[in-house]
Amino acid sequence: MKAGPGLSIGAGAALLALPFLTGNTYLHHLMVLWMLYALLAMSLNIVIGYLGELNFGHAAFFGIGAYTTAILATRFGVPAILGLIAAAVAAGSFGLLIGYVALRIRGPQFAILTLGFGSILYTIANYWIDLTRGPMGISNLPLFSLAPGWMVLESARGSYLLVTTCVLACAYACHALTRSSTGRAFIAVRENERLAASIGIDVFRTKLLGFVVATALAGVGGALYAHYIRVVTPELLGVQYMVAMIIIVVVGGRGTIVGPILGAFIYVALLEALRAFGPLRMVTFSVLLTASVIFLPAGLAGHRGEAAAPEPCGGRIMTQAPLIATTGLIRRFGGLVAVNSVDLQIARGEIVGLIGPNGAGKTTLFNLLAGSLPPSDGRITFDGQDCSLHTAAQMARLGLTRTFQITSLFPALSVLDNVITATYRGARTGWFAALRHSAAFVREEQAVRQLACDTLDFCGLGARQHILADSLSYGEQRQLEIAIALAAQPRLLLLDEPAAGMNPEEAQRLVGMIRAIRDRGITVLLVEHHMRVVLAVCDRVIVLDHGVKIAEGAPHAVIRDPEVIRVYLGREPAHA
Amino acid sequence: MLEVINLEAGYGRHTVLRDICIEVREGEIVTLVGSNGAGKSTLLKTISGLLRPTAGAIRWDGERIDRLSTHGIIARGLVHVPEGRQLFAGMTVLEHLELGALRATRGGKSRAQRLDLVLHLFPALAERIGQKAGSLSGGEQQMVAVGRGLMANPRCLMLDEPSLGLAPIMVDALADMVTALHAEGLTILIVEQRIDLALRLAQRGYVMETGRIVMQDSAAALLKDPRVREAYLGA
């Protein structure tokens, strides 16, 4: 959140002091429920809010945690504190397994797959009676204690302090996460998977990491819940807990730190308050929920771009440019050959233009080079290394970054955060360094911020750092795309129609910018329709038509080639 | 016949079109040229009711149509054949033509006559009438898209990049088709990237750049105007 550390610490202390304001034990009980729900919602928020995947099986991990500690405690007399750790490990391991399977799939299928997993566990909890005692559940769990017989939490107030401490620790961990390169990778994946891959983020591994952390945390929540309520039944795995958690996250504000705490408060308080409505309680509740989804889609703590304070800039990157080459590159779509035996070579430090009429296969060729599409045949080498089958993220890590024909940004982040996110490839520290707030982390964050400021200044966006990317003008968005690509520190930059939709002055500025990019030692390949830009900036031009390279050479020579004029202007050679 | 007056439109908060004024008179072929991203397709989408203008007006035979639904506009005889054809990949050629006739204007030719006309214009479709659109070649798909539009019995046809992705020989056929449709009495507004082709077919033309109309003149004059060529080839 955008509050100073003092305020956050104050709020945390106030939260801990809350039960001492009243001696009413029922209120204490509600407070414990509030914090337990907040903890669970925080874990779900990592998946829904940061990774942007709808997980309907989350209650299952909560249940795994609860059953793990319940079985260990009642069968083997394992102390609660060890049960807690075991619960985290068990839930996290299942999370790894399920995530490994399900995260390959996106959208509704993912949601339903997780739902299916939850239902399997529900069935097991009901029918594997030897282990779980079936629908009756496991009762008489021992109260939570830090060591056997020591500091037993007998009062609700004690439990509240324990759970609230966990919630606060979790809030700090989420805060550290959002400030680290790991957290930026999470958000990049949520905002724009394709762009995330193009700046070198391994989308699948990032999701898996988030999923495992979230499930382990849900396991901890389940264990705490089990020792507080002291009964574990299959209902914990059921639909109603899943729905409750989703409601809390969505109403509170997904992707925020206080959102789950706020949402859990509203959930518990509202259900209590609505008791006055008697039988209308649940109906009123569902109406309020639906209305909040429709009218407040971002939730109560809904996030805006959280821009950090600017810091002085400096530093530049110089790299020896490599050479990319293709031989006999072919890509078929069904019967259509979009790219047909293309051989091309780009030398270090060159600016090469790729032109041709619409539908000539330029973008397909681009996608092949960038690893976004696998070739049907042929080879691509980058810096002498065969990378025909590399993914986009792998190519990005080698030093090839691209922009997209249709503007592709992280729309809900500030301009500065867009660029900071793109420095992922160079990041050495991650979440754990951020948690410890280590010196290396602080140094690196400073360097990253400097690099981002520098890149923004370079791209003429220095004054616009704190605006949401979504609210930039069209021309500025295209500049920001280039800034993102540059912040990934490429050796080869692929620009897909950078001048499309730009007015003449903007196009002129773009020409200067591309030259300056090359002067930084970066090789540039661009697809462009704006001939003035191509002529002004390119050292060499390659012309494609129907997937075949039909001409190649100095720009002014190429556009006088009668064959090029024919494919470009219509059926007859021009006579101007 | 079709008048666009001071039109402003875009996607969400992004205004793409600014202060657009164009006119298409009965029986004309008018072309709209300009580089990628100039806003040509956005203009056609706004005319056909897919996008709502934020300012200005669109008149058809004097009637305001800028608040009508797309199917209401089609029923008045103004039909948009979109870029990229937008066919239904799993449906047959005949089904496309049947659906095209859903909102046919009354009067003029009967449905059967129109079907005959389309199959006469595009004999290749007659052979593939039962085939699914997804299995056709690019040129044949373009014929289906135009045929589907013609089945609505339009008085004005708006063609968006009809030559896109066609082999050169098909582009010639396309030019012949436009001439033939015009001879049938249709008014045509054509958006085309191959400017020589477009300006040779049309009587008048508009040049668009970054969401504005920057030039308008007779097609012959635009064809000679070095500035038009420059906008494309820079030479």
Added chain:
Amino acid sequence: MDVTLLVQQIINGLVAGASYVLIATGLTLVFGVLKIVNFAHGEFYMLGAVLTFYAVKLLGLDYVSATAVSAVAVGLLGVLANRVFFWPLRREHEFTVLLASLGLSLFLVNGSELLFGSDPRYLDSPYADETIEVGDLVVTEQRLLIFAVAALAVGCLYAFLRYTRFGKMMRATAQNPLGAALTGINIGLVHGYTFALACGLAALSGALVGPTVMIFPTVGSWAVLKGFVVVVMGGLGSVSGALLGGLALGVVEALAGNYISPGFKEAVGYCIIIGVLLWRPNGLFGTAEDGR
């Protein structure tokens, strides 16, 4: 292995599968045409059963006409739900739409609990206790009816989609909404009757299955889970996928319930779906249309 028992289980499975098919077909139609994952779909199944119960009890209709009345009424409710909920949200983020449908589902469940109470009810059908015996195989007439009506409904739906003008408009909208709008198809109307059809089929399923189980307001959430399993297995948006997926799930569950353990038959269904998705992420009949 006892062949009679095996055949009996397969028959039971096909009957259960037929009811899954009716639910899943509606879900898949709504997904195909509107690109919406509708969590409230199961509630229309529940309403189908509940309204049939009241049509018999309060209006004094016989079971068959009560079923027809309830299917039509729920179909109209579906049109209403689309108008009030999904049409205004059609340009919103998929999360918003999905959660709004979850909200609608909670509202319908709790609303029904308020109106009709949460006690289980029994829907009487004249066919529930009559059995037909062929050799050692026994089937109640009600189960036969479920299968026959489901087969008829799916057959009619197939013909409707294939040959009627409205059906063609639906297919066109599902395949390319932009192209459909430019062909002159009224998209709002198509969405409306897609919902009418989908909810009507769900209600039909509820009314048919009602006499073989107990009815209470939360049955819908189990029904929709089954529907989702079938739809994802068959491929979102594919009617033939829903048909084969539904029957397959019914048979597998019946066999698993008999040869493994009755408790675990549900879990077997989910294991299959996980396997299918790993093998074909878009389902058996799914197309990778938008890949997003």
